[in-house]
Amino acid sequence: MRLSPDQMIFWQHGFFKLNGTIVFTWGLMLVLAVGSKLITRKLSTGMNRSRWQNLLEIVVTGIEKQIEDVGLKHPEKYVGFLGTLFLFVALAALCTVIPGFEPPTGSLSTTAALALSVFVAVPLFGIEEQGLWSYLKSYAEPTVIMLPFNIISELSRTLALAVRLFGNMMSGVMIIGILLTITPFLFPIVMTVLGLLTGMVQAYIFSILAAVYIAAAARTHKPKPEPAPTT
């Protein structure tokens, strides 16, 4: 019973293995990059625009609005990173309807890599917003005794992100696989639809959690300006 696309080997040469995770990840990257490049070749700012440009605009403005709702003041700085996370995980979940496709996020390597990139991005954005010393000081809030607990919570948040996405994707694929061997056709189709729903929800959750962590790190602690004394 295959636990992840890591075990689908397409090609092998000594130490280098081309397994399913790599092939499907690169396939998704190609679709996203080439698709966007083709659509944005001739952008128009007037009222006449192609349908695909309209679709992309809906997606990008939707993501920007969500980032702004979370509390990040200038969403255009973060929409590249957070939008990529959301689009990659969502497309990986959507493409499970293609027969033979296994979502690369069903492998712990992919989800660990995504969680690690969030782990690196949160201090980066925090330092960019607040400055190095102010950001490091935020680990010692509310008291210095909380310093080890804040560090541990950072690490466990990253681990939770990786395992949550991996568990959801892997369980969807595995349940469909098990059901296909024991039940007639209708029930696995219903479970595939459920798997699509949970895949999209997990994509949204991953990017929203990353946005919340970045917002918590980038929150500037400016002292409130004193009101002018009225005499």
Next chain:
Amino acid sequence: MDSMTIIAVASIVTAGLTIAMGSIGPALGEGRAVATALSSLAQQPDASATITRTLFVGLAMIESIAIYCFVVSMILIFANPFWNHVIAGAAQAAGK
């Protein structure tokens, strides 16, 4: 009972118990979360976007506990290191 049987029985029983007891807590927690979210939606319908988004984030965090239990259960059934070890030992003993 030899060690192979003990390992097999322990893995199977533990896998079943893990997922059974591991889904009780998150299910109860999610029920309470959704109930509270519904009552606050009824009180303030214009904040529905924020409430819904926060509800989904909270549900995902609660769900991840059940997912951890599911992952442990799957490891016990399909990628059990102790079982692989004794199977390799038994194959070696049979091959000799």
